[in-house]
Amino acid sequence: MRWMVLLPVLLLLPGLQAQTPARSLGELKDFYAANCVKCHGPDGSAHMPDGKKLGGFDFTDAAKAAKETDAEMVKTIRKGILFGVVMPSFKDRLTDDDIQLLVKEVLRKAEKGKVIAP
């Protein structure tokens, strides 16, 4: 009769593994530094320290950022742009909670010239 106890446990295991723990704000900043800087710049302005403008969206441009809702930003980060050609999709690497926090606490608070993560 032991299998009756084991079976539900085995069925639950893959589900448990898929649930990656939520990242802290510091971890999300590191994630940004590793995955977003090459297009969005170290400070989120889409400019490299040498002033080179990249293709990304300027998060530090308050007027432009105000036109985007959090929901639109979250959606873009989940899905990417043009099937990942223009911007990769991050839905397999970040949970929805991670993405919400990233938008609210990292992207919305980006300031020109202030590096998001070392």
Ligand code: HEC
């Ligand atoms: C390969 C380059 C590239 C990478 C890597 C990249 N992005 Fe983007 N991202 C873009 C481009 C290009 C745009 C569109 C720019 C525009 O509309 O002005 C964009 C737009 C966005 C937008 C604005 C979406 C909207 O609603 O208009 C958000 C938010 C965003 N990126 C977040 C991120 C985050 C967070 C990461 C890292 C986890 C990331 N991006 C990585 C290129 C990139």
